[in-house]
Amino acid sequence: MSKQWWKNAIVYQVYPRSYQDSNNDGIGDLPGLTQRLPYIKKLGADVIWLNPIYKSPDKDNGYDISDYRNIQDAYGTMADFDKLLASAHHQDLKILMDLVVNHTSDQHDWFQQSRQSKDNPYSDYYIWRDPVDGHEPNNWGSYFSGSAWTFEPKRGQYYLHLFAPGQPDLNWENPKVRQEIWSLMRFWLDKRVDGFRMDVINLISKPAGLPDAPQAPGAPYGNVEPLVSDGPKLNDYLREMNDEVLSHYDVMTVGEMPGSTPEDAITYTGLEANELNMVFQFQHVSLSPNADPRLGKWNDAPVKLTELKSALSRWQKALDGKGWNSLYWNNHDQPRAVSRFGNDTPAYQELSAKMLGTTLHMLQGTPYVYEGEELGETNVHYTSLDQYEDLESLNAYRQNVEEEKIIDQPTMLKYLSHMSRDNARTPMQWDDSKNAGFSKGQPWFALNPNYTKINAAAEVDDDQSVFNYYRQLIALRHSSDLIVHGTYEELDADDEQVFAYKRHYQGQTLLVISNFTDQTVTRDYDQANASEKLIGNYADDQGTTLRPYESKVYLFK
Ligand code: TEU
Numbered sequence: 001m002s003k004q005w006w007k008n009a010i011v012y013q014v015y016p017r018s019y020q021d022s023n024n025d026g027i028g029d030l031p032g033l034t035q036r037l038p039y040i041k042k043l044g045a046d047v048i049w050l051n052p053i054y055k056s057p058d059k060d061n062g063y064d065i066s067d068y069r070n071i072q073d074a075y076g077t078m079a080d081f082d083k084l085l086a087s088a089h090h091q092d093l094k095i096l097m098d099l100v101v102n103h104t105s106d107q108h109d110w111f112q113q114s115r116q117s118k119d120n121p122y123s124d125y126y127i128w129r130d131p132v133d134g135h136e137p138n139n140w141g142s143y144f145s146g147s148a149w150t151f152e153p154k155r156g157q158y159y160l161h162l163f164a165p166g167q168p169d170l171n172w173e174n175p176k177v178r179q180e181i182w183s184l185m186r187f188w189l190d191k192r193v194d195g196f197r198m199d200v201i202n203l204i205s206k207p208a209g210l211p212d213a214p215q216a217p218g219a220p221y222g223n224v225e226p227l228v229s230d231g232p233k234l235n236d237y238l239r240e241m242n243d244e245v246l247s248h249y250d251v252m253t254v255g256e257m258p259g260s261t262p263e264d265a266i267t268y269t270g271l272e273a274n275e276l277n278m279v280f281q282f283q284h285v286s287l288s289p290n291a292d293p294r295l296g297k298w299n300d301a302p303v304k305l306t307e308l309k310s311a312l313s314r315w316q317k318a319l320d321g322k323g324w325n326s327l328y329w330n331n332h333d334q335p336r337a338v339s340r341f342g343n344d345t346p347a348y349q350e351l352s353a354k355m356l357g358t359t360l361h362m363l364q365g366t367p368y369v370y371e372g373e374e375l376g377e378t379n380v381h382y383t384s385l386d387q388y389e390d391l392e393s394l395n396a397y398r399q400n401v402e403e404e405k406i407i408d409q410p411t412m413l414k415y416l417s418h419m420s421r422d423n424a425r426t427p428m429q430w431d432d433s434k435n436a437g438f439s440k441g442q443p444w445f446a447l448n449p450n451y452t453k454i455n456a457a458a459e460v461d462d463d464q465s466v467f468n469y470y471r472q473l474i475a476l477r478h479s480s481d482l483i484v485h486g487t488y489e490e491l492d493a494d495d496e497q498v499f500a501y502k503r504h505y506q507g508q509t510l511l512v513i514s515n516f517t518d519q520t521v522t523r524d525y526d527q528a529n530a531s532e533k534l535i536g537n538y539a540d541d542q543g544t545t546l547r548p549y550e551s552k553v554y555l556f557k
């Protein structure tokens, strides 16, 4: 395996609780996933990123870990995990674990001890501060609404949680905390897992003095992200992680970095950085911020294509030859891309799913496919609050509508329907039988009703399906150094309908053209003189005529 094998890899992300239930309790589990490995292999993926499977009270669906060395009961046993890993390796599939070490669950033993007093061995494992004038130490708001501080009467102090109160932030300045994390990483790496996706890893170094954050007029709290992302000691901690752990294993690492810029990312993924292999950045999925800064991500504004192109091109150009991109449209935190960036009406759902896949998979970086994306899955189009399960959505509704009265209920329900993470967490759509073949029990979360039309059974043997189109895209990348290593050249940045770019490598050029609209347009990029057309989402080719959501790739030798 080449040293940088992850540059040629495609990663498939599995949200285990929604993937395949094997014991009919309505919750996906590890034996169920093990049964489905051949499907993932057939798609052509090389690596599986598993969302957290550790013991957890599930306040944030596993991103609140209470025991890093044991498997969540609902997902199975450690023996089930060992079987999954062995079966994956036997089928030449690698497994990335989700490393959530910016915070633990408040039910973790470390926190249970830390909260008792100021002078026990765990007192400084978390970030505790005295009240200021009887209130929270600063104006920080949580990502999940409310204050980022909760008072603990036993200590007479507040503790910091950038996310829910059940997710207290670890104190990374404490070398004992870092040693505990190196140890739990070795536990999993010694079991031969193939690497980690690292949850909000760029938030672990907090700014000295924990100063107030910028607060929009009328907003209840300060916006913490610009202040806590890419903090002062982040490179030091990542280099220590590398020296202590990662450099001793042949593994792949991807850091989730909300708020990070290309310049920051190069310091972590730079070819000589010895920190991480790549990052998940958020600039292309945080576009069209609401006109009202108090609402953050909550909006239903259509994304301007020129802004989307600018964000993606920025990262392609900045990291070219200096670092490495991860490439994604979807994950368990994002709404379904077909609904957000494409067109999920029956006439265009399939076409735009293939167009989005083409646009992303021909870029420089490692592509990630989120479960169901390969089928062209869409948002659910929720209409009422009781359909939501995710605390981020429910807390945002309560804060924005009921507490702060920033917007009215109909508007927030529209925004939730467009942006809620719940859109991505509906059970996997395997076939058109009851519960889509996900479970014979009552699913933990309602399915997207369109599973009767959009499902794996209907697509796996259909050469024209989104599934088989993704298989072709993945096969193309596996076969082409030009796609993996080629430099990036954007064409017509101001074009508001078409995203066109080129890739160049050793005298060959790839031309990628995607029409992001339901209009037929004309664009001439000299495609008439191409050596061959490699892939396209229409059966024929009308040259400079681009039909609705038409996407195609040409090779110039
Ligand atoms: O998400 C990090 C993060 O920034 C989230 O707030 C995300 O950007 C937001 O939900 C997008 O709308 C990671 C995990 O991926 C997420 O599932 C966890 O809830 C969060 O960290 C806390 O661990």
Ligand code: CA
Pocket: 020, 021, 022, 023, 024, 025, 026, 027, 028, 029, 074
């Ligand atoms: Ca189950």
